[in-house]
Amino acid sequence: xxxxxxxxxxxxxxxxxxxxxxxxxxxxxxxxxxxxxxxxxxxxxxxxxxxxxxxxxxxxxxxxxxxxxxxxxxxxxxxxxxxxxxxxxxxxxxxxxxxxxxxxxxxxxxxxxxxxxxxxxxxxxxxxx
Amino acid sequence: xxxxxxxxxxxxxxxxxxxxxxxxxxxxxxxxxxxxxxxxxxxxxxxxxxxxxxxxxxxxxxxxxxxxxxxxxxxxxxxxxxxxxxxxxxxxxxxxxxxxxxxxxxxxxxxxxxxxxxxxxxxxxxxxxxxxxxxxxxxxxxxxxxxxxxxxxxxxxxxxxxxxxxxxxxxxxxxxxxxxxxxxxxxxxxxxxxxxxxxxxxxxxxxxxxxxx
Numbered sequence: 001x002x003x004x005x006x007x008x009x010x011x012x013x014x015x016x017x018x019x020x021x022x023x024x025x026x027x028x029x030x031x032x033x034x035x036x037x038x039x040x041x042x043x044x045x046x047x048x049x050x051x052x053x054x055x056x057x058x059x060x061x062x063x064x065x066x067x068x069x070x071x072x073x074x075x076x077x078x079x080x081x082x083x084x085x086x087x088x089x090x091x092x093x094x095x096x097x098x099x100x101x102x103x104x105x106x107x108x109x110x111x112x113x114x115x116x117x118x119x120x121x122x123x124x125x126x127x128x129x
Numbered sequence: 130x131x132x133x134x135x136x137x138x139x140x141x142x143x144x145x146x147x148x149x150x151x152x153x154x155x156x157x158x159x160x161x162x163x164x165x166x167x168x169x170x171x172x173x174x175x176x177x178x179x180x181x182x183x184x185x186x187x188x189x190x191x192x193x194x195x196x197x198x199x200x201x202x203x204x205x206x207x208x209x210x211x212x213x214x215x216x217x218x219x220x221x222x223x224x225x226x227x228x229x230x231x232x233x234x235x236x237x238x239x240x241x242x243x244x245x246x247x248x249x250x251x252x253x254x255x256x257x258x259x260x261x262x263x264x265x266x267x268x269x270x271x272x273x274x275x276x277x278x279x280x281x282x283x284x285x286x287x288x289x290x291x292x293x294x295x296x297x298x299x300x301x302x303x304x305x306x307x308x309x310x311x312x313x314x315x316x317x318x319x320x321x322x323x324x325x326x327x328x329x330x331x332x333x334x335x336x337x338x339x340x341x342x
Contacts, residue, residue, distance in 0.1 A: 012211040012231070015313070026180045026309040028201065029302070031210035031233055031290050035203055042208070069212045069228060070320050091327065092214065092226050094320045099174050101181050107166070112323060116159060116330065 013069030016062040016093070017043040018055060018077055020100050027072070042068060046077050056081050068093045076103040078111075086111045148336050155329035162326040166319065173315045180308035187302035195295055209233050209286045210313065225328040230317045232310060233286030 015032045017024050024045050027033075034042045044050070044058040059081055062071045075097040078085045088095055088111070099105035107113060188195075213229040287306060291298050 011213050012208075013214050014208050014211060022181050022184055023177070025201075026177070026184060026305060027313065028293075029290055029306040030309040030313050031286055032208050032313070033201070033206075034208035035205050037205050039203060039205070041203075069214045069226075070316070072316065091324060094226070094228070094323060096316055096319055096323070098316070099177065101178075105174065107163075110166075112162070112326065 014042045014065075014067050016065075016068045016071045017073075018058050018062070019043075019046060019072060019074040019098070020077075021045050021047060023072075023074060023098070023100060046074070052080050056084060059084055063088060063090070063093055063095070065093075070094045070096060072096050072098050074098055074100040074103070075105055075109060076100055079109060082109075082111075086114055151329070151332045151336055155326075155333040158326045158329040162322045165322045173312055173319075176308045176312040176315065180305045180312060183301045183305035183308060187299040187305060190299045190301065191294070201293060209290065210310075212317070225324050227324070228317050228320045230314055232313070233283040 014034050015027070017027055017032070019027075024043050028043070032042070042062070044055070046055065055077060059071070059073070062068050069092055071093050073085070073095060077100075078095075078097045085095060085097075095111065097105070097110060210230070210232050211234075213231055215227050215229070216225070287303075291302060291306065294302060
């Protein structure tokens with residue numbers, strides 16, 4: 001039951017990033033970069049050589065870490081792992097799709113909007129009556 | 130029988146009103162979310178584009194080898210900008226997290242300095258017996274001192290972050306840093322709006338699911 005789930009409060013939770021080089025560098029300048037003792041970072045820089053599997057692994061890792069509260073993911077990267085992003089339904093970490101330099105934000109692909117659309121879709125409504 | 134007949138419609142009307150209230154709350158929060166998303170996306174893109182352009186300009190003036198991910202610090206270090214995650218106190222049975230951005234440790238510093246100030250007030254109660262003007266002057270100067278300490282902390286954090294790209298950096302790189310900081314603030318607002326909407330959505334979805342059963 002969703003009502004009984006407690007949110008682990010955290011006074012120094014991290015912001016993770018899965019995005020292109022310039023976006024990651026920009027947010028690292030803003031101080032969000034973290035490297036732990038095992039040299040694990042809270043970001044993945046996506047370029048032409050990054051595979052879909054690497055993106056999937058990073059997404060799964062960041063969404064299961066307890067020290068991460070928000071995951072920023074460029075929308076064009078999220079589209080590569082759309083099935084993973086849309087099937088994610090936990091409140092924390094929050095997944096935010098952000099625009100990138102060459103790919104403006106498209107609300108039609110937003111995972112939240114997809115979920116809302118499904119709620120009001122004709123099939124969904126018909127199944128309840 | 131007449132009493133029972135009156136009670137049954139009242140109970141159904143109460144449940145219906147309750148469900149309608151949840152649906153209305155969801156529709157309101159969805160409307161607020163998408164309105165905010167639209168304006169914040171424009172703002173975010175504005176600051177991101179500004180940040181990207183400034184980064185490109187810094188790369189042009191400093192050289193591509195100096196503004197490069199190869200230079201990123203891969204030794205163990207903690208993030209200077211983090212999030213404070215709390216649960217909305219008004220909703221005990223909810224899963225609605227609230228996010229507060231702590232830039233360069235500033236929110237935690239403000240809290241620490243506030244606690245330090247209140248503990249100093251407790252140690253020196255004789256201050257309360259002084260004239261009100263003198264007391265307010267002392268309070269203002271201590272607040273200014275606290276504010277200066279926070280500013281120093283922030284500036285040190287910013288300088289440390291920039292130092293990854295060398296001692297002398299382009300002013301454009303500093304501007305890019307500020308643009309992305311502002312973009313972060315926008316993103317945290319979006320995260321809170323999203324969280325609020327998802328909370329309302331889950332309530333409606335659950336009610337509809339119960340209705341189906």
